[in-house]
Amino acid sequence: MSTELRKELIVSAIENGTVIDHIPSNSVFQVMKILELDKTTNQVLFGTNLESQKFGRKGIIKVREKFFTDTAINKIALVAPNATLIEIRSFKVVTKRKVNVPDNVENIAKCFNPKCITNIEQVPTRFKVVDKTELRLLCHYCEKITKKENIHFI
Numbered sequence: 001m002s003t004e005l006r007k008e009l010i011v012s013a014i015e016n017g018t019v020i021d022h023i024p025s026n027s028v029f030q031v032m033k034i035l036e037l038d039k040t041t042n043q044v045l046f047g048t049n050l051e052s053q054k055f056g057r058k059g060i061i062k063v064r065e066k067f068f069t070d071t072a073i074n075k076i077a078l079v080a081p082n083a084t085l086i087e088i089r090s091f092k093v094v095t096k097r098k099v100n101v102p103d104n105v106e107n108i109a110k111c112f113n114p115k116c117i118t119n120i121e122q123v124p125t126r127f128k129v130v131d132k133t134e135l136r137l138l139c140h141y142c143e144k145i146t147k148k149e150n151i152h153f154i
Contacts, residue, residue, distance in 0.1 A: 023080040028059035031076055035063075044062070107124040125154070130145070135153070
């Protein structure tokens with residue numbers, strides 16, 4: 001019998017679905033909420049505070065039989081700008097790409113300003129991303145800046 005301790009956790013592969021890797025550990029639950037994974041009937045596996053050579057600590061989410069729209073991917077990019085999106089079909093990686101913070105965000109987030117027309121009338125929100133590193137969104141209508149910590153998703 002070997003006295004060597006096993007240092008890895010084996011998680012079963014998914015036949016079809018999406019893996020979101022390299023999520024900041026403190027953003028895993030936010031990504032799950034944004035994508036409404038708490039309401040899905042699909043199998044969801046997640047890990048947080050996992051060791052990462054590149055980032056120190058990271059999170060990962062695997063969702064069986066689910067592929068995300070561009071709108072959902074933009075939401076992911078706003079809270080996990082270094083995330084990698086991996087689509088799996090028939091147990092094979094068909095696409096692997098980093099998410100990109102978009103230049104403009106439409107109808108994804110609410111304006112921080114309570115007096116903004118988008119919070120009073122049924123007007124779709126529109127923002128220009130003025131800082132992709134610290135994530136700052138400039139409202140098209142009221143020109144107020146919404147900071148990352150104040151973003152609420154629609």
